Amino acid sequence: MDGDRVEIDGGIMEGGGQILRVSTALSCLLGLPLRVRRIRAGRSQPGLRPQHLSGLEMIRDLCDGKLNGGEIGSTEITFTPGKIKGGTHIADTKTAGSVCLLMQVAMPCVLFAASPSELHLKGGTNAEMAPQIDYTVMVFKPIVEKFNFTFNCDIKRRGYYPQGGGEVVVQMSPVKELSPINLTERGTVTKIYGRAFVAGALPIKLAKDMSAAAVRCIRREIRDLYINIQPVREPDDQAVGTGSGIIIVAETSTGCLLAGSSLGKRGKNADKVGIEAAEMLLQNLKHGGTVDDSLQDQLIIFMALAKGVSRVKSGPITLHTQTAIHFAEQLTKAKFTVTKSEEEDPGNDTYIIECQGVGMINPNL
Secondary structure, eight states: OBTTBEEEETTSTTOSHHHHHHHHHHHHHHTOOEEEESTTTTSSSOSOOHHHHHHHHHHHHHTTOEEESOSTTOOOEEEEOOOOOOEEEEEEOSSSOBHHHHHHHHHHHHTTSSSOEEEEEEEBSSOTTSOOHHHIIIIIHHHHGGGTOOEEEEEEEEEBTTTBOEEEEEEEOOOSOOOOOEEOOOOOEEEEEEEEEEETTOOHHHHHHHHHHHHHHHHHHOOSSOEEEEEEEOOGGGEESOEEEEEEEEEETTSOEEEEEEEOOTTOOHHHHHHHHHHHHHHHHHTOOSBOHHHHGGGHHHHHHSSSEEEEEESSOOHHHHHHHHHHHHHHOOEEEEEEOOOSSTTOOOEEEEEEOOOOOOTTO
16 A cells, blocks of 8 residues: 555456456545556456546546546556545447446445436447346346345447447436345246347348247257247437347246346357357356356445345356455455355355445435
C-alpha cells in the first residue's frame, strides 16, 4: 500500500478484466483508494481495452472519483473513489465490447447510491467471452434479485460483433442492505425453454435450424420434458448489424435456472451453434449444482456484501470464481469457504461456496 492505497496485481489468477471489475466496484463501495498494476497481464493484448476503460470511467463518474492512467492499452491505473450518487450515467464502449460486463461493474455500486440510477450501456449485447444480454435477463436477474433488490433491464437495441451499437437501459433503486441467499437445493428440471435469434442479413431458417439441432441434442438425455426454443428474427429497427445465437434455460422445481448458450459466426454451421448451447446446458445440469458456470462468479461480490451467511451449491469452481473470491476477501474482509459437497451421488462434482458477508449498510438511506 502506498499511503493507504490498496495494491492489486491484475496479472494473477484469471489475469483479465474481471479483476478490474471486482476491485474497482469494491473500491467504490468501500471508499478504498486503489492501484491496479499489470492490468490484463494474462491476455494476448494486455492493458485496458475500450470496454474496460468505459467501465472504469462509469465507476469514476458514479462516485465523483479520480482516475489516473485511464487510456487504452494502459497497464496501471490509480483510482480514488468519492461518494456514490444516483442519477443517469452513460457508458459507451464504441465497440462490440459487452454491455453485460459494464453492468457487472456498475450494479453493486448503484445499489448503495443515494438515489435511484439509470444506466445507459452501449456496446455489444451478444458478445463472445461474456454473458449474452438474454442470459442477464433470463438467468442472472431472477437469481441475483434473491439478494433482496430489483432492477429493470430494457433492451433498446441489440448490437453484434464487430461494430456493436447495442443499447441497454438499466434502472435500479438503492437498498439499505443485501440479504444473504441460500441456493443449495437443486430440485428436478421442470421445463426447458429459450430463444434462437437471427438479425440483419440472416434468414429465420438459421434460427429454426439452431433450435431444432439443440432440441435433438437435449432429447438424447432428457426425453419426457417439453422443450420450447423459439426461433426469432430481431426487428431491424431494434438491431444493429448481423448476428445470430441461441440461449437455452432449464428451470427446476426449486426455482434454479441454469443455461447454455452459443453465438453464430461466419462459416459456423447453424446446427453446430445449437448443439454447442445444448451441450453446455447438459454439462451444467450434470454436476448437480444450483447455478451454472456463468453465474457462479457473478454472485461472489453480492455474497461478500450481504448481511449474514450465503450458501450456493455449484459444479467445479471456475478460475473466474476463484479470482472473484480472492479479491473480494482481500478488499472486504468477507470470509469465503469452499467445500466439496457431501452428495448421495459420489459421481457428482459439486461444491458448497459459503460466505460470511460483511453486511454493508447504505450510508445514504
